[in-house]
Amino acid sequence: MSNIKLKVGRYTLGKKLRSFKRVRESHNLETAKTAGILFNPTDQTSFEQIKQFLTYLNKYKLQIYVLGYIDNKTIPESFLFWKGINLFSKQELNWTMVPKTPVVTDFIDKPFDLLFDLSLTDHFPIEYISRLSKSKFKIGRFTQEHSSFDLMFELNENQKLEEFLEHIKKYINLINHIN
Numbered sequence: 001m002s003n004i005k006l007k008v009g010r011y012t013l014g015k016k017l018r019s020f021k022r023v024r025e026s027h028n029l030e031t032a033k034t035a036g037i038l039f040n041p042t043d044q045t046s047f048e049q050i051k052q053f054l055t056y057l058n059k060y061k062l063q064i065y066v067l068g069y070i071d072n073k074t075i076p077e078s079f080l081f082w083k084g085i086n087l088f089s090k091q092e093l094n095w096t097m098v099p100k101t102p103v104v105t106d107f108i109d110k111p112f113d114l115l116f117d118l119s120l121t122d123h124f125p126i127e128y129i130s131r132l133s134k135s136k137f138k139i140g141r142f143t144q145e146h147s148s149f150d151l152m153f154e155l156n157e158n159q160k161l162e163e164f165l166e167h168i169k170k171y172i173n174l175i176n177h178i179n
Helices: 002-018 044-058 102-109 124-132 161-172
Strands: 034-039 063-070 085-089 114-117 137-141 151-153
Touching: 002 124, 034 044, 034 124, 044 063, 044 161, 063 102, 063 124, 085 102, 102 124, 114 124, 137 161, 151 161
Parallel strands: 034 063, 034 114, 063 085, 114 137, 137 151
Antiparallel strands: none
């Protein structure tokens, strides 16, 4: 049953992508004014690493919006205490696994200068948001299935979020702002 849901969800995404347009513009942390962070916290450690990355980004005086997907029916209580981090769970998906909450719609519609998709595993709701995001410069991990990112990092299956974040910090400011 969930395989059928996913196929219908992918079909819906494909239809939306046919008419999807976004303004592409290269940015680094010096030129960006806004950033969106999309992630899938798997445990308290990954949640802490995201928080440390937010602290790092705050040094650049970016306006930051954070959205996390919990691949569970409920959001763990320990995740609810973080200010400024919006979370949604399986409960906020429609039957085709498409997010149906206003927080997600708002996130998709914001034309962030930078979008960081920090998910290490495939989750259709995150892919849906990431691919339909109107962000000008998208950063995420390389996948065979889709290439909607402007800057991709190839990660092996053993790499941790901390290593992914270090790659981003190392390479993001090497990008020259050319437009």
